[in-house]
Amino acid sequence: MITYVDATAKARRTAGVIPLHGSEGFEGxxxxxxxxxxxxxxxxxxxxxxxxxxxxxxxxxxxxxDHGAVPAxxxxxxxxxxxxxxxxxxxxxxxxxxxxxxxxxxxxxxLTLVLDGWHGxxxxxxxxxxxxxxxxxxxxxxxxxxEAGIAAARPGNTTGDIGAAIQAVAEAERMSVVRDFVGHGLxxxxxxEPNILHFGTPGSGAELxxxxxxxIEPMINLGRPHVKILSDGWTAVTRDRTLSAQCEHSIGITExxxxxFTLSPAGLFNPLASRSA
Numbered sequence: 001m002i003t004y005v006d007a008t009a010k011a012r013r014t015a016g017v018i019p020l021h022g023s024e025g026f027e028g029x030x031x032x033x034x035x036x037x038x039x040x041x042x043x044x045x046x047x048x049x050x051x052x053x054x055x056x057x058x059x060x061x062x063x064x065x066d067h068g069a070v071p072a073x074x075x076x077x078x079x080x081x082x083x084x085x086x087x088x089x090x091x092x093x094x095x096x097x098x099x100x101x102x103x104x105x106x107x108x109x110x111l112t113l114v115l116d117g118w119h120g121x122x123x124x125x126x127x128x129x130x131x132x133x134x135x136x137x138x139x140x141x142x143x144x145x146x147e148a149g150i151a152a153a154r155p156g157n158t159t160g161d162i163g164a165a166i167q168a169v170a171e172a173e174r175m176s177v178v179r180d181f182v183g184h185g186l187x188x189x190x191x192x193e194p195n196i197l198h199f200g201t202p203g204s205g206a207e208l209x210x211x212x213x214x215x216i217e218p219m220i221n222l223g224r225p226h227v228k229i230l231s232d233g234w235t236a237v238t239r240d241r242t243l244s245a246q247c248e249h250s251i252g253i254t255e256x257x258x259x260x261f262t263l264s265p266a267g268l269f270n271p272l273a274s275r276s277a
Contacts, residue, residue: 002194002206007187018185018193020211025118025187026252026259029213032069032120033250033261036113039063040124041266047126049103053085056109057096064113072112072119072190079234084110084123091178091219091227091236091244103129106139108246112190119186121215122262123248124269134222135243136272138175142220142245143270145169145177149198149216153208153251153258159196160204166218167199178219178244180227180236185214186250210255217248 007019021029042063043056061082064071071082086094086108087101094108101107110123125139148165170177183196194206198218223242230237238244247269250261263269 004209007211013189013192016193018206018209018212019187020209021187021213021252022211025211025213028116028118029120029187029250029252029261032113032115032118033122034120034263034265035067035069035115036111036120036122036250037262037264037269039111039113040109040122041264041268043109044126044268047107047109047128048101049129050100052098052100053087053094053096053107054098056085057081057083060109060111067115069113069115072114072121076190082111084108086110086235086244086246088243089238089241091221091238092181092246093234093236095232095234101128104131104135106131106135106243106245110246110248117188119188119190119250120262121186121190121248121250123217123246124264125245125247125271127271137173138220138222138243138245139272141170141173141175142218143247143272145198145218145220146216146247146249149218150249150251150258150260153216153253155208155210155253155255157208158203158205159194159208160200161202162216163197163200163205164202166216170218170220176221176223176225178221178225178227181217181219183215183217183248185212187213208253210253212253213250215248215250217246219244219246
């Protein structure tokens with residue numbers, strides 16, 4: 001049973017209860033989402049061979065501090081960093097450290113900034129120097145999957161329509177969608193209803209209604225979809241050691257479609273598009 005409620009009357013996550021936000025929520029998400037996107041733009045020059053991911057984490061933290069925001073992940077369930085940095089076969093939740101990036105790596109940086117109580121959540125891929133054609137293709141398909149999911153995010157459709165659209169793009173290219181992690185509602189809460197699966201059946205799941213706010217964040221593998229969690233309790237990797245990629249936007253359902261809150265002001269969200277521009 002799914003229930004839709006006014007977001008202002010909902011203080012915590014409750015299974016099956018989806019908040020609907022008004023103009024205040026959308027304005028708060030615009031500010032938080034834009035700041036997160038600006039931070040990810042700021043990180044771009046630092047993603048290069050020889051630079052450790054701890055430097056990326058520091059740049060993100062300093063940007064947040066200088067702009068009156070707080071990274072949502074610091075001390076979240078014991079996590080101690082501002083970003084997640086997932087390299088090559090790491091699917092998500094990679095932990096920044098002192099190991100330098102290498103030419104040919106692909107890196108996902110996932111950042112959520114809290115500004116005035118609102119959570120802007122986004123991630124994007126960064127190529128380190130020249131990358132292989134298979135890595136390029138993986139990134140292209142992952143971004144195409146996100147675009148397909150966003151195109152399906154409109155009133156009257158369902159969460160299943162989003163997942164089915166992403167799955168169709170990935171599997172048409174003989175790639176796979178990770179099942180273990182999902183998109184999620186957000187706003188004043190970091191994680192809220194509904195869950196957004198990146199695979200599924202058209203017409204299934206919750207109906208999309210104006211005022212819903214959530215992330216779409218597909219994780220696509222070159223090989224099989226299966227993942228495992230390393231002993232640190234956070235880092236998820238592909239079981240078959242093939243490359244994985246992810247990209248993420250925070251969006252809100254409007255009367256006619258959806259609004260993307262985390263668009264890059266500098267046009268850097270898609271690294272391959274910005275390289276060819």
